[in-house]
Amino acid sequence: MKRLKSEVWHHFSLAPTDSLKALCRHCGCAISRGKRGDVGTSCLMRHLYRRHPEVAGGQKGFLGAGLASSPYATLASAETSSSRLTNLPTMVTKNHQAVFPVNSKKTSKLWNHFSICSADPTKVACLHCGRTISRGKKPTNLGTSCLLRHLQRFHGGVLKPEGARAAPPSPPDTQAPLGGPLAGAAASDDGSEKFYDSHPVAKKITSLIAEMIALDLQPYSLVDNVGFNRLLAYLKPQYSLPPPAYFSRTAIPGMYEDVKHVIMAHLQEAESGVVHFTSGIWMSSQTREYLTLTAHWVTFEPAARPRCEDHHCSALLDVSQVDCDYSGSSIRKQLECWWEAWVTSTGLQVGITVTDNPSIGKTLNEGARSSVPCFSHTVNLIVSEAIKSQRMVQSLLSTARKICERVQRSPRAKAKLAELQREYGLPPHHLLQDVPSKWSTSFHMLERLLEQKRAVNALSAECDFRELLSCDQWEVMQSVCHALKPFAAASREMSAHVSTLSQVIPMIHILTRRVEMLFQETMGIDTMLRALREAMVSRLSATLHDPRYVLATLLDPRYKASLFSEEEAEQCKQDLIRELETLDPTSEPTPVPSGCEPGSPPRDCTGEESLWALMAKLKKSERGGRPKVPEDMVLAYLEEEVLEHSCDPLAYWSLKRAAWPSLSALAVRFLGCPPSIVPSERLFSTPPENGSFGQSRLLMEHFEKLIFLKVNLPLICFQY
Numbered sequence: 001m002k003r004l005k006s007e008v009w010h011h012f013s014l015a016p017t018d019s020l021k022a023l024c025r026h027c028g029c030a031i032s033r034g035k036r037g038d039v040g041t042s043c044l045m046r047h048l049y050r051r052h053p054e055v056a057g058g059q060k061g062f063l064g065a066g067l068a069s070s071p072y073a074t075l076a077s078a079e080t081s082s083s084r085l086t087n088l089p090t091m092v093t094k095n096h097q098a099v100f101p102v103n104s105k106k107t108s109k110l111w112n113h114f115s116i117c118s119a120d121p122t123k124v125a126c127l128h129c130g131r132t133i134s135r136g137k138k139p140t141n142l143g144t145s146c147l148l149r150h151l152q153r154f155h156g157g158v159l160k161p162e163g164a165r166a167a168p169p170s171p172p173d174t175q176a177p178l179g180g181p182l183a184g185a186a187a188s189d190d191g192s193e194k195f196y197d198s199h200p201v202a203k204k205i206t207s208l209i210a211e212m213i214a215l216d217l218q219p220y221s222l223v224d225n226v227g228f229n230r231l232l233a234y235l236k237p238q239y240s241l242p243p244p245a246y247f248s249r250t251a252i253p254g255m256y257e258d259v260k261h262v263i264m265a266h267l268q269e270a271e272s273g274v275v276h277f278t279s280g281i282w283m284s285s286q287t288r289e290y291l292t293l294t295a296h297w298v299t300f301e302p303a304a305r306p307r308c309e310d311h312h313c314s315a316l317l318d319v320s321q322v323d324c325d326y327s328g329s330s331i332r333k334q335l336e337c338w339w340e341a342w343v344t345s346t347g348l349q350v351g352i353t354v355t356d357n358p359s360i361g362k363t364l365n366e367g368a369r370s371s372v373p374c375f376s377h378t379v380n381l382i383v384s385e386a387i388k389s390q391r392m393v394q395s396l397l398s399t400a401r402k403i404c405e406r407v408q409r410s411p412r413a414k415a416k417l418a419e420l421q422r423e424y425g426l427p428p429h430h431l432l433q434d435v436p437s438k439w440s441t442s443f444h445m446l447e448r449l450l451e452q453k454r455a456v457n458a459l460s461a462e463c464d465f466r467e468l469l470s471c472d473q474w475e476v477m478q479s480v481c482h483a484l485k486p487f488a489a490a491s492r493e494m495s496a497h498v499s500t501l502s503q504v505i506p507m508i509h510i511l512t513r514r515v516e517m518l519f520q521e522t523m524g525i526d527t528m529l530r531a532l533r534e535a536m537v538s539r540l541s542a543t544l545h546d547p548r549y550v551l552a553t554l555l556d557p558r559y560k561a562s563l564f565s566e567e568e569a570e571q572c573k574q575d576l577i578r579e580l581e582t583l584d585p586t587s588e589p590t591p592v593p594s595g596c597e598p599g600s601p602p603r604d605c606t607g608e609e610s611l612w613a614l615m616a617k618l619k620k621s622e623r624g625g626r627p628k629v630p631e632d633m634v635l636a637y638l639e640e641e642v643l644e645h646s647c648d649p650l651a652y653w654s655l656k657r658a659a660w661p662s663l664s665a666l667a668v669r670f671l672g673c674p675p676s677i678v679p680s681e682r683l684f685s686t687p688p689e690n691g692s693f694g695q696s697r698l699l700m701e702h703f704e705k706l707i708f709l710k711v712n713l714p715l716i717c718f719q720y
Contacts, residue, residue, distance in 0.1 A: 328363035502556035
């Protein structure tokens with residue numbers, strides 16, 4: 001190694017990871033000495049004059065003349081402060097007992113920081129961190145260079161002299177870049193060197209920052225924010241934050257590809273090889289429209305279900321901005337492109353597509369794809385039409401909105417409402433403001449008013465509200481809430497993660513029966529109830545006879561044929577048998593390769609028919625000679641008892657796979673399809689108080705990739 005003769009090396013040491021850089025003993029800064037083949041010490045001297053003028057004047061060789069020109073100067077200068085083992089923190093690892101070299105011929109002061117492992121004399125244990133370091137392979141050729149590198153890399157503080165450990169105060173005219181508290185935190189870390197890019201800790205922090213950008217939909221410029229940099233500098237001073245270009249060009253695209261591969265691997269675990277979809281158009285507040293496609297499938301393999309909660313799996317496949325004047329053909333072309341990339345190219349089948357967009361549904365049904373309308377969206381249309389049909393209900397909603405708006409905008413009214421709630425012993429809830437285009441928000445607004453009826457009446461009188469609710473209006477409000485409650489419960493039930501297509505027909509029967517009962521249980525809203533009944537007939541009657549819904553209901557062990565008449569049940573049974581025969585035209589077992597033709601009698605070594613052929617014939621005759629046919633499986637399934645509604649139908653079919661493999665596969669094809677797109681669109685209807693997508697976030701780079709990661713990272717439990 002080249003001798004370092006300049007006196008400036010009294011204040012610097014070579015960087016252990018880069019010989020072209022030097023580390024300042026006073027502040028721990030890494031200074032470049034130039035390019036390879038052209039290095040010097042001028043930059044080191046300039047650093048001393050600028051940052052440490054008090055030591056750059058007349059001080060010479062504070063490490064000693066003999067050690068100043070050696071790369072081991074740092075270690076030699078630290079010997080006086082660390083010569084006694086009693087001053088060092090000792091550690092004993094679980095696997096190796098520490099042995100201290102007593103009366104050893106080894107004179108290197110490095111042994112103040114290491115001890116020889118009793119189990120393997122070629123290895124030593126660090127007394128500071130307990131790590132085991134190899135000194136070489138041959139016992140006759142062991143060195144200490146690796147020990148010095150370990151100290152320089154992980155324990156740079158123990159190598160510094162006492163004078164250099166306490167950084168001198170900065171000049172009065174020099175401003176600290178990160179302020180006082182951060183400078184103290186960095187000093188408490190003893191000026192450890194910066195992590196290299198491939199360091200495990202650095203890689204983990206960078207990955208977490210990329211995940212934060214995706215999960216919170218933050219712009220890439222976040223990494224340039226002063227506050228964020230101050231926080232990282234305080235928490236981990238050794239970490240160097242990459243620039244925004246690294247996240248936009250490397251981290252996020254790389255993470256997107258990794259998550260995409262994971263999801264494609266999970267799709268291959270779909271039972272029966274069928275994947276269902278939900279698709280829709282989401283419009284942002286900036287009038288940008290995005291087409292979304294979400295996949296839904298069923299798997300019985302625990303490894304393919306990261307959450308292991310149920311058998312339902314889902315993932316957002318793609319998001320793409322579309323023109324405001326899009327056509328049905330352009331949407332279908334985009335969906336076909338996505339299906340080819342994700343599904344058909346890997347041997348999977350495209351199942352049923354659920355959508356709330358009539359244009360998409362019509363386009364898919366005209367082609368070769370199967371599409372059904374979103375049940376929750378259909379319920380929204382039915383209830384909205386019924387509310388608009390009665391003028392009294394409209395007037396009631398208008399008055400309720402004005403009262404809630406008045407209270408929301410008046411601090412005095414809010415304070416008075418809180419006082420009245422305490423006086424009457426009512427829950428301390430705020431009044432809710434509805435969105436006129438969403439009937440569910442109007443329903444919750446009326447429910448809250450009914451809950452706070454006494455306080456609202458007193459508040460209206462004391463604050464001289466121009467809008468007052470009469471006794472008749474309170475009664476109508478009670479009837480409206482009573483009528484809308486089953487529809488709200490139905491929408492909530494059908495929007496659950498585990499809801500299936502088989503629940504649609506039972507829910508239609510329940511709502512139809514409930515509307516008929518409401519005529520006797522309510523007053524003043526007969527016009528609205530008649531509109532509800534008519535809208536349900538016009539929009540849901542076709543669903544009751546749709547073969548997809550019928551077969552899904554029949555294959556759900558919670559319902560089977562209980563909701564159909566005898567004639568309908570017999571017809572459904574025959575349809576199910578035909579569908580099963582189409583799926584599995586032959587019920588013959590698959591021959592197992594055994595070296596002979598199937599069905600041929602066993603032969604002995606001479607080639608003649610063996611006597612054991614008689615035993616095979618006897619076994620075949622005892623089995624009856626006829627394998628199970630689709631009709632036998634359907635009859636056996638329908639004869640079993642109907643399960644409770646709280647049971648999981650997919651768990652039932654998971655247990656029946658061995659007995660009825662083809663029937664179980666057919667059931668999964670229908671029960672894996674969700675009835676609503678609400679779980680998929682919740683991402684795009686985040687309330688403003690929880691952080692909706694603002695304009696700056698919609699315009700940021702890689703929005704589609706970020707939204708893909710935001711949805712799918714939690715679904716795969718960040719395992720990619």
